Amino acid sequence: MNKKTKTATAVAVFLFMLVALEIVYIFSELYNENDIKQEPVITDAMKFKSEYEKLNGTKTSNNDDVRFLQIDEDNPFIYVNEDDLLKKLDDKESFIVYFGFNSCPWCRSIVLPLIEAAKENNITKIYYLDVSGIRDRFELDGDNKAVRTVEGTEGYYKLLERFDNVLDDYAPLVYKNKKNKEKKVKIDEKRIYAPNVVAVKDGEAVSMESGLVDSLLDAYMEIDDGIKCEIKEEFKCLFDLLKDDVEVCDIDSKKC
Numbered sequence: 001m002n003k004k005t006k007t008a009t010a011v012a013v014f015l016f017m018l019v020a021l022e023i024v025y026i027f028s029e030l031y032n033e034n035d036i037k038q039e040p041v042i043t044d045a046m047k048f049k050s051e052y053e054k055l056n057g058t059k060t061s062n063n064d065d066v067r068f069l070q071i072d073e074d075n076p077f078i079y080v081n082e083d084d085l086l087k088k089l090d091d092k093e094s095f096i097v098y099f100g101f102n103s104c105p106w107c108r109s110i111v112l113p114l115i116e117a118a119k120e121n122n123i124t125k126i127y128y129l130d131v132s133g134i135r136d137r138f139e140l141d142g143d144n145k146a147v148r149t150v151e152g153t154e155g156y157y158k159l160l161e162r163f164d165n166v167l168d169d170y171a172p173l174v175y176k177n178k179k180n181k182e183k184k185v186k187i188d189e190k191r192i193y194a195p196n197v198v199a200v201k202d203g204e205a206v207s208m209e210s211g212l213v214d215s216l217l218d219a220y221m222e223i224d225d226g227i228k229c230e231i232k233e234e235f236k237c238l239f240d241l242l243k244d245d246v247e248v249c250d251i252d253s254k255k256c
Helices: 003-037 044-053 082-090 105-120 154-162 225-240
Strands: 077-079 095-100 126-130 137-140 146-150 173-176 182-185 196-201 204-209
Touching: 044 077, 082 126, 082 154, 095 105, 105 225, 137 173, 196 225, 204 225
Parallel strands: 077 126, 095 126
Antiparallel strands: 095 196, 137 146, 173 182, 196 204
């Protein structure tokens, strides 16, 4: 092999190695890119399921067993904040919103019937606002006057205004006077309780249901088929109000 041939061969080998390295680099990048794409996507429905189920097997501060929940991964909940809801109201949207939080025992009592009722009535989206950290709180001071000890968020107060027509009043604070008689101190404010499920039609709140039917005597009792039916009927009535031809809905208590 002469000198020219050796040089040409060396150049060819060098170029081949460069091309091979480039190919390896490209495939490596594609592999990494595919790795990123294959990471599991955590949907709002999965987040809701995880958030509520993680308390299974735990105790409350009063040493009660937290209600065990097994939530379908195919649930309708979509997380929103106060600003999200206010925008939907401004945009004249129609929707259902559930106010609650995962450690609320009453919320845990109605959430499965709410999911079932939504599926049976073709409600594919229920917006979910965790209210555990946004609300204000009133307490009695030394003179038994109501004082706000915790401020709510700016968005919370705006929601109180927008949902004023369907919300309950803030429950009066109670104390006993010197004669041991109960006295109530009224709070001049509405309250978003947990759970509250509200139907909004064309940007206006039209009705609110809690799902806390009379037969649900406490937050830790067993929920039999009859109680579940009553809760679902309450929510079905709420869902029907989103229909164009329904303005008033009477709950069919006889069904259960």
